Amino acid sequence: MAGITLLEAAKRGGLTDHERAVTKVYADSTDILRAIPFKTIKTAGYTYSQENTLPGVAFRGINASWTPSAGVINPLTEHLTISGGEVDVDNFLVDRMGNGIRADEEYAKVKHMAHLWAYKFIKGDSTSTNAEFDGLQTRLTGNQKISMGSTSGGVVLSLAKLDELIDAVVEPTHLIMSRALRRLLNTASRTAAVGGNINFEPDEFGRKVMHYGELPILTADNLDEYYTTLGFNEADEGAGGTACTSVYCVSFKPGHLEGLHGGTPIVSDLGQISGSPVHRTRIEWFTSLLLRHPKAAARLWSIKTGTVTA
Numbered sequence: 297m298a299g300i301t302l303l304e305a306a307k308r309g310g311l312t313d314h315e316r317a318v319t320k321v322y323a324d325s326t327d328i329l330r331a332i333p334f335k336t337i338k339t340a341g342y343t344y345s346q347e348n349t350l351p352g353v354a355f356r357g358i359n360a361s362w363t364p365s366a367g368v369i370n371p372l373t374e375h376l377t378i379s380g381g382e383v384d385v386d387n388f389l390v391d392r393m394g395n396g397i398r399a400d401e402e403y404a405k406v407k408h409m410a411h412l413w414a415y416k417f418i419k420g421d422s423t424s425t426n427a428e429f430d431g432l433q434t435r436l437t438g439n440q441k442i443s444m445g446s447t448s449g450g451v452v453l454s455l456a457k458l459d460e461l462i463d464a465v466v467e468p469t470h471l472i473m474s475r476a477l478r479r480l481l482n483t484a485s486r487t488a489a490v491g492g493n494i495n496f497e498p499d500e501f502g503r504k505v506m507h508y509g510e511l512p513i514l515t516a517d518n519l520d521e522y523y524t525t526l527g528f529n530e531a532d533e534g535a536g537g538t539a540c541t542s543v544y545c546v547s548f549k550p551g552h553l554e555g556l557h558g559g560t561p562i563v564s565d566l567g568q569i570s571g572s573p574v575h576r577t578r579i580e581w582f583t584s585l586l587l588r589h590p591k592a593a594a595r596l597w598s599i600k601t602g603t604v605t606a
Contacts, residue, residue, distance in 0.1 A: 299333030299554040311560060318406050318579060319560040325410035327514035328417055331470055332548050334555040335586060341375040342556055346590060374556055377429045379413060380580035381405055382566075387573045402577055406561075408522070409579070415523040417585065418472075418516055418544070429584040432544055432593055440464060440594040448536030450600030453477065455490065457596060458543065462511065464594035465545045467552065472514045472544040474526040477599070478506060481513075484604035511545070533598040542597040552592035558582035 302323035306316050323330050335342075356362060383405045385398045420431030442461055445451035462468050473481075485494035496504045499512070506513045516525040532540040546553050559582070566576040587593065 299335040299550040301331070301333055302329060302560070305334065305560050312563070314563045314565070315560055318402070318563050321403055321406045322410045322413075322561060322581075325407045326414040328414045328472065328516065329410055331512075331514060332417075332553075332555050333550060334557050334583075335550070336557060336559055337376075338558070341373050342584075342586065343371065343373045344586070344588060346372050346588060374429075374584045374586055376556065376558055376582040376584050377427060378580060378582055379409060379428075380561070380578070381409060383577045383579070384569070384572070384574040387568065387575065390575050398575060398577065402563075402579070406579060409581070411523055413581075413583065414516060415525045418525050420585075431585070432546075432595065433542070435585070435587055436593060436595045440591065442594060442596045443533045444540075444596060444598040446533045446598075448532065448534035450532035450534070450536065450540035450598045452602035452605060453480065453543070453596075453599050454605045455484070456606065458508065461543060461545045461594055461596040462509075464591065465547055466589055466591045467547045467549060468511060468545050469548045470514050470546050471508055471511050472516050472526075472546060474517050474524075474528075474541055475515045476528065476601070477526070477541055477543065478513055478515060480601070480604050481508065482506065487603075490604060490606050516544075528601050530597065532600070539600060540597065541599050541601075542595050543599065544596075545594050547589070547592045549592075552589045554586045554588065556584040556586040 302319050306319040306323065311319065352363070354363070383398070383401050385401050389397050416428055416431050418431045419433055420428045421434045422428055422430050423434075442457070442464060444453065444457055458471075462471075482494060484490040493509045495507050497507055497512070499505050517523060517527065526541050526543075528539050528541050530540045530542060531538050548554070561579055561581040564578040564580075566578055568574070569576050
């Protein structure tokens with residue numbers, strides 16, 4: 297099935313009211329989950345081909361022959377991972393306050409799960425935690441990993457490098473950064489010496505979203521108290537410490553960069569648990585990432601805090 301966003305999936309049939317509400321909470325909780333399309337599969341994994349190099353082409357003269365050639369296509373497989381959790385609410389609270397207290401607890405659980413997913417979208421690393429999927433920081437290498445500079449301690453963001461990052465992505469749709477770096481970029485847009493093509497446009501819900509040029513800026517750390525996803529806590533290229541951050545440019549389009557899942561989150565009301573005075577709800581979501589095109593995302597790293605330059 298072609299990729300659609302979680303908000304679009306929540307409007308479709310086949311879901312219980314509970315599952316529809318949970319899916320919407322996922323989408324509403326983070327910028328990334330609101331924007332990324334998801335491809336649905338019915339199996340535990342998905343095998344696909346990723347373009348590496350194109351075959352050679354040329355012109356030929358009359359009576360001349362062609363030189364056969366072939367491109368390089370890499371076969372890859374993504375495996376779904378299992379994220380989720382269980383919510384227990386004491387029987388006393390259910391008796392005194394009704395099922396509304398269970399809904400409140402489930403909302404809080406799903407909100408935290410959504411922020412964890414958005415964190416792993418950037419920082420996931422299956423070599424350190426086998427049960428999770430690889431995020432963009434792990435996946436992006438070579439020409440798709442662009443350094444802000446090799447100065448020890450990092451280099452402040454420049455608009456020229458930000459433009460270079462965008463040019464490294466095929467059909468870019470979004471920029472992803474921290475709220476702190478977004479503030480610095482917004483400040484630079486009000487500085488005559490720097491300028492910057494910053495504007496604010498309403499999204500589908502009428503909320504004002506900051507854009508750099510035509511690209512909306514998504515923030516990756518909506519829940520700072522748990523995940524400083526792109527805080528100034530990354531290593532720099534000059535090995536001067538861990539006080540830098542990154543900016544990502546992505547192409548959230550089918551055939552480029554998508555989420556992969558087995559369907560919308562599954563909500564199971566297990567009722568009152570035998571042997572424990574609680575009502576339990578289990579919520580699970582089978583997901584991964586699908587980087588179909590090698591230039592569907594890029595990372596600009598080794599950025600230190602400070603005034604943005606031209």
